[in-house]
Amino acid sequence: MATIDRQTATLALAHALVAAERGLPVIPLSATKLPALRSPHRGDDPPVRCRGACGLPGHGVHDATTDPAAVRALFAAAPHATGYGIACGRPPHRLIGVDLDVGTAPGDDSTAALWHLAERHRFAIPPTVTVLTPSGGRHLWLTGPPDVPVPNSASRLARGIDIRGSGGYLVGPGSVTTHGTYRLAPGTAHLAPAPCPRPLLHLLTPPTRHPARARTTPPHPGSRQGQGLVQFVRAARRGQRNTRLFWAACRAYENGFGDALTDALTAAALHTGLSEQEARATIASAARLTTGGPELP
Template sequence: MATIDRQATALALAHALSAAERGLAVIPLSRTKLPALRSPHRDDPDPTAAACHGECGRFGHGVYDATTDPRRIRELFSAAPWTTGYGIACGLYPHHLIGIDIDTTSGTGSSAALRELALRHLFAIPETVVVLTPSGGRHLWLSGPPDVVVPNSASRLAPGVDVRGAGGYLVGPGSRTEHGVYGTAPGTAHLAPAPCPSTLLRLLAPPPRLRPATPSPAGRHGRGLVQFVLAAHEGQRNTRLFWAACRAYENGFGPDLAPALIDAAVRTGLTEREARSTIASAARTTGQRP
């Protein structure tokens, strides 16, 4: 059973309500930085229930529970009294938040890599909200246009630089986790997320990918596997992706379906790196080359 720290929960709720006043949709998080409420469909034998994004009216749908409604936020926190933090959903109106997550402890030189990227492509990161992580990393908050969907990614933009976009969330300042407390950098708490530079926005867009016709061996079965992955919730994503990839490789169209499976997995919240690793593991398990 999760340990309840009532003071940490009260502080997290206060910070979450403050963020909601600024138009940022929030969800409660546990000390592990994961959504505090588990899926209500985790033991549901009906496979169609996994596609629910909150239509059932219950809590536990991860980022799909995110809201700016104070009453709803209080209900979410009441349902999870072990909450010690909150997540801010990315990609939603009015800010269409994009998070640039710079890991300064990985040894990748991520800060330098981002500066080099900016110099090479002639853009500058504007003055904006900066959240400091307990490990020494930084989250830069940027605002995107409503008609552009920025996907989540890991180290695609630059080594050690992850992106949180549509379907993802950022740990909000004031959250307490197993490793410490998140807080805003001095002089940035009062700022609104700055507009993302257009050049950077183009770099954040999904990489171009040729979409060949679905191979005849896959057909409806291949599309069904992709839908199976898309229906995954928190705690199911890797398992569903691994199962679907194994079936694809066993039926001879794993390499052809892999791009669509990766797309689907990223849309559910996995990073591209995690998705590729899971599919490679499925290929090895079925005796194929990744």
């Protein structure tokens, strides 16, 4: 098993170096698809929101780099890494990831939903780099203009369509996770990421809200989105508790009510058996990842 692990780590580094050579900033990921390096500020009270200015690794997507020596150093510090993440929104490509999930409920078809949007808003989905996920979904790689930051979002565009933009990352092809390997879709390996169609870009960049009108109150008690995230965490089994909590916290912060939902998410994590310290540290890590830069996820 140790030999297989070393081989997987070696391949992950090799794939990451190839991506870096193509101008794609990368970070090492664990088999859970989370950044493989722990924050150097874990346990700090009050929590420290650092974007890497301290000079130490462990700041998630803020560690992403295209420098080969720096990439090797990151992977050397994370020998258990089995994959790599590609930072979105960063020059020169300024990637926008369209994550088409596989739905479980009847009628869930994110691919069909995207085509419906394309038809409704009169744009074509261009041939582009496409990555197949172990769950059967796919990631479409698009590029954005330098003057239009695209925020991360979860199912805002349509059910099952998540967007990875500034401050987010995509799991790179060749990465090995607990559920399988991410692979390039046949016939797309030779393609370059296509420019995002202008109508789609408009859909991905909601109008800027006046600061005084920004949401500062908790979500309504009956909010399906907030309560759905809490129930998602409460349903976690041993081995997936931290992963589910981190994912839910990221989604909450991406949608503007992370701080308001912190106590409810913590209570849900305690229900699964996590300690309060573990839960709050995981939520703080999600906050740093999603709100540490121009932003979800």
